[in-house]
Amino acid sequence: MSKAIPEPVTKLIEAFSRLPSIGPKTAARLTYYLLREQDDTALVLAQALTDMKTKTRFCSNCFNITTQDVDPCAICQDSNRDQTTIVVVEEPLDVQAVERTGGYSGQYHVLHGVISPVNGVGPDDLKIAELVKRVEENTITEIIIATNPGLEGDATAMYIQRALEGKGVRITRPARGLPTGGDLEYVDSVTLMRALQGRSELG
């Protein structure tokens, strides 16, 4: 860029550009927005970024996010929750999605990804061995593998299923079918096919 742009400005544009879904134009727009703002938005964001990196960690039991001083995390420590069921998810965000339903009160296990040969992610890069260890060392009766429905999520689920074979635990996947409120006309054909295959008796 031209010498007319001071280095702190170009550096911030570069830093924003490193975030997913933020291209150079958006990065520049955000930077100039923060330059113009008289309030403390930029410094609040800087502090929040630093705090997030220094004050959080992954729970040593379920690998969901927790704070430095709370390990195992609040969910793992909550004795009111069912200790025998584990929902296995790809990302911490998925834990929030399940929690939001308000219909589950068991344990979680965050894999931190899916098996993806294309992206060079193998089973050893995920928290699968840790899941097997949890099943072996605790009284777990059911593992609900809630990886995303799709090629990689399904492959990961199958890998986990095989890794847990013979350990006396029930292994399930969430139902696949039509989304509630969806419109048949706009549903993709794989979903529709799965929904027809998985049909159930009325009443």
Add this chain to the structure above:
Amino acid sequence: MSKAIPEPVTKLIEAFSRLPSIGPKTAARLTYYLLREQDDTALVLAQALTDMKTKTRFCSNCFNITTQDVDPCAICQDSNRDQTTIVVVEEPLDVQAVERTGGYSGQYHVLHGVISPVNGVGPDDLKIAELVKRVEENTITEIIIATNPGLEGDATAMYIQRALEGKGVRITRPARGLPTGGDLEYVDSVTLMRALQGRSELG
């Protein structure tokens, strides 16, 4: 949000949400991306934000961005540039846009906004008095008012024109017409009308 999300995480989601064009969902996605990243993306961004706020300032002459230790800015100090022409723009980003053309080597003046009664922005909120002062105290022969083509930009240009009346300076606006590479069929009718009104002889 549920107690399952540690405070540093919710705080970062909130901080991202304060940026323009970043909604709560994108904010959450950016936050969880940074949580997962093992590298220093988050801390680099935090440092860049802090540096930008603490190491930059507005040039006391043209109000473009400059660093704390360079004032007036590099453009104002450059004796190779034409000292008699000023392009007036709304935002520092507009300076970069004009610089990128490579076809202008005069001075700039950044208004930091446009007159906009709807948003409560009056002439006194902009750097208009400072522009008049520059014209009075220097040998300026032409002011090119390059506020955005549109209602507020045009109104601001007219206000500036009146403020500079009788000061012996030529006041111009960039040409309005069809964008190069544009398609007549897709050009809006105001632009097309302006282009027809502003037609010129061929050859």
